[in-house]
Structures are given as structure tokens and as C-alpha cells.
Amino acid sequence: MTWQPERRPLQELAGYLKDALSGHDQSAQRYATLMLGQAKSSPETANYLAYILSDGPLLKELALNSSDFLLIRSSAAINLKNTIKSYGKAYPETNLAYVRALILAPLQDSSSQIRNFAGSVISEIVQRGGVLGWPELLPELLALAGNDAGNVSPEAQEGAMSALSKICEDNKQSLDRDYNGQRPLAIIIPKLLHITSSPNAKVRSFALASINAFLPQTSPAVTDSLDAILARLFHLANDSSDSVRRNVCRSFTHLVDVRPDKVRPHMGGLVDFYVLQQRNTDDPDLALDAAEFWLCVGENRELCPSLGPFLDKIVPVLLESMVYEEEDILRLEGEAEDADQEDRAEDLKPQFATTKNPRLATNGYVGTNGEPPQAPQPDPADADLSDGEIEESDDGKPASLEERWNLRKCSAAALDVLASNFHAPVFEVTLPYLNENLRHPEWPIREAAVLAVGAVADGCMDAVRPHLPDLVPYLLTFLEDREPTIRLITCWALGRYSSWASHLHDQSDRERYFEPMMEGILNRMLDRSKKVQEAAASAFANLEEKATRGLTPYCGPIIRQFVQCFNRYKDRNMFILYDCVQTLAEHVGPALAQQELIDTLMPAMIQRWSKVSDRSQEIFPLLECLSYVATALGDAFAPFAVGVFPRCIRIIHQCLEEYMMCLNNEALDKPSKDFLVTSLDVLSAVIQALQSQKAGELVQTSQPRFFDLLLFCMEDPSNDVRQSSYALLGDCAVNIFEQLQPVLPAIMPVLVQQLDLDNMKDQNIESGFSVINNACWSCGEIAIRQKGGMETYVEQIYQRLLGIISNPEVPTSVNENAVIALGRLGVDCSSTLAPHLGEFAKLFLRIIAPVEYTDEKAHAFVGFNRTVERNPQAMEDCLIDYFKASAAYARYSNFLGLLNADLAGSFQRNLMGYKNLIPNFEPFLQQLPEKDVEKLRGSFNI
Secondary structure, three states: OOOOOOHHHHHHHHHHHHHHHOOOOHHHHHHHHHHHHHHOOOOHHHHHHHHHHOOOHHHHHHOOOHHHHHHHHHHHHHHHHHHHHHHHHHOOHHHHHHHHHHHOHHHHOOOHHHHHHHHHHHHHHHHHHOHHHOOOHHHHHHHHHOOOOOOOOHHHHHHHHHHHHHHHHHOHHHHOOOEOOEOHHHHHHHHHHHHOOOOOHHHHHHHHHHHHHHOOOOOHHHHHOHHHHHHHHHHHOOOOOHHHHHHHHHHHHHHHHHOHHHHHHHHHHHHHHHHHHHOOOOOHHHHHHHHHHHHHHHOOOOOHHHHHHHHHHHHHHHHHOOOOOHHHHHHHHOOOOOOOOOOOHHHOOOOOOOOOOOEOOOOOEOOOOOOOOOOOOOOHHHHHOOOOOOOEOOOOOEOOOOOOOOHHHHHHHHHHHHHHHHOHHHHHHHHHHHHHHOOOOOHHHHHHHHHHHHHOOOOOHHHHHHHHHHHHHHHHHHOOOOOHHHHHHHHHHHHHOHHHHHOOOOHHHHHHHHHHHHHHHHHHOOOOOHHHHHHHHHHHHHHHHHHHHHHHHHHHHHHHHHHHHHHHOOHHHHHHHHHHHHHHHHHHHHHHOOHHHHHHHHHHHHHHHHHOOOOOOOHHHHHHHHHHHHHHHHHHHHHHHHHHHHHHHHHHHHHHHHHHHHHHOOOOOOOOOHHHHHHHHHHHHHHHHOOHHHHHHHHHHOOOOHHHHHHHHHOOOOHHHHHHHHHHHHHHHHHOHHHHHHHHHHHHHHHHHHOOHHHOOHHHHHHHHHHHHHHHHHHHHHHHHHHHHHHHHHHHHHHHHHHHHOOOOOOHHHHHHHHHHHHHHHHHHHHHHHHHHHHHHHHHHHHHOOOOOOHHHHHHHHHHHHHHHHOHHHHHHHHHHHHHHHHHHHHHHHHOHHHHHHHHHHHHHHHHHHHHHOOOHHHHHOOOOHHHHHHHHHHHOO
């Protein structure tokens, strides 16, 4: 080893390393960070960093005190890892060899912090260079961790095993790869199993954690060792170390997902084990890992029934675990009423535009199923958290009590899942707990009981229902509890039972239960606590979803309460208030268009609209809310559209200008596309809401020109922007075609290009299909209005649509919109489509068959029938399917209104034509189901 450090550079680097992690002098810290960044450009820097981390002899001449010495070495490790990471595989081998030669020594250091950092550096080297880049590493670490020589210090064993665990976590795939007929994992797993017998608890824990890294994989190395792994797990289940038992908990939870058959025979013993671990009050992390087992098993359809016989053991421990921890109780009791306090900057989370779902063939939006809250998925980055480290939220700050996944939340989620699977038996075990604790004098116990009431709502509704006439009025009294946390959880629980109250048919029952529930939650929306306001608003939005049009008689008091909220809410709770307003607008619709309600609601909304800047995060939910309100008010929104429409145009123009500037100057930050998406969606809503003349005037007078901006957005690289752009294009075709028609020569080539599947990027395939879905829909809307003027584009559009419906990877909704667009092209361009009929007829009939009959489907069949009329021989391969489609039409013909005569006539002509063409027509008809034959004879006289 020829390289040796020089004292002066070493001393300078040590100073920078110290200042970089020291918060006493921010100026020195910034300068040190700058100098360290510059030093990365020299590969020799890594040599110095490795030398410092490994406690090279020259460091003693620097006369550092013990705290500075530890700080500098820690900083060296962090910078060494980042340096290796930044170079990747391009790192010079001579420098890397030097680092490899020194880096194992710190694994034996007396400081656990240094050992931990050294392990991270080693794992980074393996990630960058691969397993074969350092072939002697794994055998050496395994020998150290397993104390093969018999004289390895406990520190070295821990350091080596800690490094191994990081390598296993970070290199799962490469360790299970075949290298000349051998897989490293096949050697590692048996060694790790042996190391789990170490007398050192930390080593045992690290070894089991390393095995856990591979359990979710269906690797032959794991499968071959599964019985041996199970044997060790059952032995380690009695380990004296909480950390070891925590990893045992995680092991079985992994096995639930990948090998439930191995778990099921032992369920009785596992239930006893996990109940015992969850009751471990000394280690909250152990209790949480235990609770997650119930959640995991409850969501496993194959394994969940095996919990049935043990509900009397499981449910009580879940209920016990739903009480706030002592530390949280003290914090909650110390919170003051804060409704009049301004929000802090850190209270306001970034908001993102919610992308409207792609258009369905029925000219609606794809619905999304409401899902209950889920446990967070494990983040690989969490594996780097060492004992004592604090979990952080996405913005880098410590996770708050409300955000943190903890034992209380996990237990409530598990109870919810078990209730959804087992129903009444879960409530039978829960009921005695509720009877005892809903009236408990200590508020944390009372609060946990209310949480339990809400948790079992969905799964145990039939069992709970007989108790609700007594339970709901009692819960309503909790809305006046002196403890904000009680009021908060009660709002949530009542929201969970809002479906029951909303669907009471007897008027006296509605007056006794639904109206007090609605009024109680509404009143809490003006609570003295911001968190209670938020919970109440969320619960009311839930009630709106359940009650739907049943809220129509109550719109007056609801709107008046919302207006008070607009006047009193601070910025953060405005977001959930917008959700309440838009949900009401969505479900009561035109009932909001009463002048008295408009005069009450809209001044408050427009006042807020005027206050919020174009670049505020609040603009996203506000714009989305306005789009729903516009849809509900219809043409009554016209006075407000005069201000809203031009502002959305301005926002779009600003975003596009800023984006173009960024393309020419990479130093500039790219603007958020969410501003484009939400503004485009509002324009869609306004154009749909207003009378065509008024909407057309807004479009004609917009500056910059409306269709110029839309054309830019249609070619934007963002799928979300293009998805909203093509929805807006289709709405323009439906509502303001007079203004759209003159710009079609510019728009149609872009639309045709968008229909090409080859333009989709694989990494964004789902959102890419949503764009194509809306493009197909808008194409059909344009075709039905442009009529013969589409001839110029028919051949190109046909080829694109054929590519879509011929591709088995394309989602159903996209196929449906594509065949409807294809059929609508045939209404006035059938002569151009007719030569291609044999290519697409069978696909057309198969895809369109399950689509509900609407005007769009009727238009498509008119066009298809006209195409068939021009080339009847092309239907030879699918003539039976065509006759079935004709019979299906006959069953729905009474519901098609104005289109019925035209469509019936086209079917009639084609069927009679085939009757004359087919020599043995009666035997041909007998190939159809009898009900179809009867329908055809009755409707078309064939």
C-alpha cells in the first residue's frame, strides 16, 4: 500500500468535517459543506476519509478531544459513503482498493455509531461494485459475525453482523443471482441461521433481520431452508431480547404473505405469542410489530378464517392497545384551544391537483372506490433507522402524533379488518368493553371506547344496528365533552355511522337520529379546536357521501354553516371545507341553484377566491371545488364565470410561459403542472355548466386565445395535463362546437397523433391510457358534429383506433371509447370505412356489446350500420354476433329517444338485406338463442 496521507490536507479536511456537522457556527458550516463538496471531485479524498474513519495513526498528532474525534470520524463516514455513491462504478480501482483495505477495521470500534457508519459504507461499496467486486467480503463478515476463530470481540461480531444486515437489505436481488452456478444466498442463509444461536443478543437480532430481508422473496434458497427457519423462529420466540422477538414477529408476518400454509398449522401457538408480545408495555416497537400480525392475517383471505376460534383472545388485546400512551396523553392535555390562532407555515402541507379520471363511454367519469385507511407500506429507507433515531415525515420533520403509525392506529385498523371478516362475533367480544368504558371517568379510556365503536362500524353494522338508537344519542353528548380529543374521535365515529342515519325511512326516526347527527357534526365544524373542526368537516363530507340527495331539504342551514366556516377557518382547514362544499354540490346538484343559496354561498367563495394567489397551494382544492359548484349551479354560475374563466386562462398562460422559459434555462425551477390541470378542469366545468352562447362568448373573448392555449396543453409532456386537455376538448365539441370548428385544422393532427399507442411511455402506461381514453372520447364527439368534414382524417384515425382495439393490453374503458369513436366516424364517413369493415367488425361488436345503451352507443351503431349497409359481405365472420347485437338493441329501443327511429331504420334495412342475401335464412336464425329470435321477429318482422 503506497498511498500515505499528508498532515496538512488531513488537518484541513478534519476541520471541515467537524464544522459540517456542528451547528454552532452556521457560516462555518456552510463553508465546510461547500469545501467538502468540492473535495469530492478528487478520488484521493476518499482515501483521506477512509483513513480518518479507520482512526489512522496520524490523527493522534491533531490533538482532538474525544467528542470532536467521534464527530469527525462520523462525518468522514457520511462523506465517504456519499463520495462512493456519487462516483458509482466509475470510481478508480486503486482508491477503492485502499478504502476496502481500511474499512473493515472500524467494524471493531468501541463506538456503536462508528461501527454502524462503517457498515453503511461497506454496503454502499457492494451496491456500486457488485458482489463479485469484493468476493472475499461476505465470507470474512460471516466469519467475524459467527466468531469462527473463537476470539472475535463482541464489538467486532456486532459490527460485522450489522454490516451484513445492511448488505442483505440493500442487495437482495444481486445476492440471489446465479454466479457460475452458485447463488450467494444459498450460502448466506444457513450461515445466518447458525449465527442466530450467538450468545450476543444484538448479533442474533441482526442475523434474523438479515433473514427477514429475503423472506418476502420466493427464492429457492429461502424455500429450501424454510423448515430450518421455522425451527429457529419457534426457538427464538422465547428469546430474552425484545429486539430478537421483534424480528420474530416480523418473520411470521412476512410468512403470512408468502407462505400462509406454513403459518396455519401453528396459529394457536402464534396467537398466544403475539398477544403476549403486544402486551409488552416496555417496548412499544415490539407491541406494534405484534399488532401488525393481526392486520396482515386479517387481510389474507386464505389465512384469516384460522383466527376465528381465537377472537376472544385477540380482540381484547386490540382494545387495550387503542388507548393513548401516557406521553401522548400529557401532550394532548396540554393543547390549548387554537381556533383563533393563525396557522404556522409548517402546518400547511403541500397540496396536489387531483387528476380527473378518464371519460367513460357513457360520458361520465370513472368512479373510484372508497377504501378504508391502510397500514403504511414499509419503506426500505426505514431499515436505516438505528435505535434511538426518530422517524421523520416526508418533509424531513419528525412525524407528528397524527401522522405517526403507532400501536393505537394499528390496533384500530386490525379491529376494523377483523370486524369486516368475522362481523357479529367480533362485536360480541367488543360489547362488554364498550359497556364498561364508554362511561369511564378517565377520558383516554372513554376515547379509546369511542374509537372502538367507529372501528367496528363497517364490519359489524348488522350486529351494532339494534344498539344504535341508544348509542347514537349517547355519542352525540360527547360532542360537548370538555376534552377536544373526545370531540374529535366522536365526529369520526359518527361519520362512520352516517350511512345508517342517512337511510332511515321513517320521518320521526330521521328527526330523532339523522337530524341531530347532522346538526351535531355541523356545529363541531365551528369548534374551538382546529383539529376538531377538521375531524367534523371530514365526518360531514362522509355524511354527504352517504345521504346524497337526502340532504336537499337541509341545504339552507348547511350552506349557512359553511359560510361561517369560510369566515372563521384559518388556511389549513380551508382545504377540508372545500371538500365539504364540493361533495354537497356533487350530490345535491341543481338543488344548489336556488337564488337564496347562491346569494349565501357564492360571496364567501368568491371572497376567498380573491384572497388566494395564483401560486398558492390552496388554489388546487379551491379550483376543484369551484368546478363542482359550477356543475351544480349550471347557467346560474354565469355571473361568477366572468371572473373565474379569465383567471384560469391567466394561470394556464403563466404556467406555459414559465415552462417555456425553463426549457431555455435549466437553472430555473419547472412550474408545477398541477396549476395547469386544475385550471383546465375548471374551464371544462364552466363550459359544461353555462348555456352554449355564454360559454362561447367567454371562449371568444379570452386573452390569450383559448384554443391556442388548449393546443399547447394537448402537446404537453405531462400525461395529467394532456388528460385534462382532451377532456376539455371533448366538452368544447359538445357545448361550443361553433367556436371549436374553425380551429379543427390545427387541432385534428395533434389529436390523431395522440391516438397512436406507440407514443406512450412504458413508465407512465396507466396515465397514458387515460389520455388516450379522453382523446378517443373527444374524437367521437367531434366526429358526430363535424360530419363529412372528417373525411380528411378518417383513414389516419381508423388506423389509430384499429391499433387500440386490436391490442390486448389496452384497458376495457379505452377500447369502449375507441369503438364508439369508430362507429361515430361511420355516421357520415361510412364510404371510407366500408372497405375496412372486415378488419374491425368482429372487434367492434365484441367490445361494444357490454356497454350500456346511451346516445353515444346509439350514434356508434348508426355509423356501424351505415358502414355495414355499404359492405354487407364483409360481415361473414361475425354475422351471428351482428344479429345478437340487433336483438340487444331491440330490448333497449324504448329508452333511446330521438335517435331511436334512425337507429331502428338502419337495423331494419340491414336485417332485411341479409334475409334476402342468405339462401337458408331460417336455419341461420336457429343458431341464435330463442329469446333473440323472438325479439328480432317481433321488432323487425324478419
